[in-house]
Amino acid sequence: DAGVIQSPRHEVTEMGQEVTLRCKPISGHDYLFWYRQTMMRGLELLIYFNNNVPIDDSGMPEDRFSAKMPNASFSTLKIQPSEPRDSAVYFCASSFDSPYEQYFGPGTRLTVT
C-alpha cells in the first residue's frame, strides 16, 4: 500500500509568493494532520482534521496560513504571502480511528528567500 504522499518534496520560492503544499493520506484513514518542523521550534502541530472537518487549528501561526480538506483523499496547506521565517519541513500525517498511530509522509522542505 502507498503511504502518505506529499508534493512537492522541495519548494523554493521568493518572499511574498503563494505556496501550496499537497497531501494524499492513506486510503481509509479518517484523521489528517499538518505539522511543521524547524531546528529552533522542533515539531509543531498546525491543524488536524477528522472526517474532513477541522478539529483544532490553534497551531496555525497566523492568517497567512490556511488548510483545506475538500475530500477524504486530499488536503492542502497554503501560505499567502510567504515569508523567510516560514522556511521549514512541513509534514502531513494520517491515522485511522484515532490519532494514536500516525503515519507520516516524507515531508516538503520549503525555503523562502
Next chain:
Amino acid sequence: GDSVTQMEGPVTLSEEAFLTINCTYTATGYPSLFWYVQYPGEGLQLLLKATKADDKGSNKGFEATYRKETTSFHLEKGSVQVSDSAVYFCALTLNRDDKIIFGKGTRLHILP
C-alpha cells in the same frame, strides 16, 4: 498544561552500548504514552506505545515502561546499532480522540 520533557541531545554512543533516553510527562489525567522515531530524511514513525500504568511497550529491541509513580516513560535498548541513529520523540495523548503532544526530540548518534 500537558507536556513531555525529554533529555537533550545529541546522545553519542558506540555500537553495542546500552541506551537510555529519559522522558517525563506532566498531564492532568491518565495519558497514553508513545515513542516515535525519525530516521534521516524521513517522517516520524511509531516505535512503541503504552496505554496504562505499568504497561511495557516494545519493538525492534527497544522497550519503555509506563511508570505512573515517577511520571516517566524512559526508552531503553540493550545493544544499539549504527542503524538506530535517528531522532527519538516521546509523546502523549490524554484521550483516544485527542491530538498527540510531542517532546522536542533527542538526536542519537551511534558510532561504528
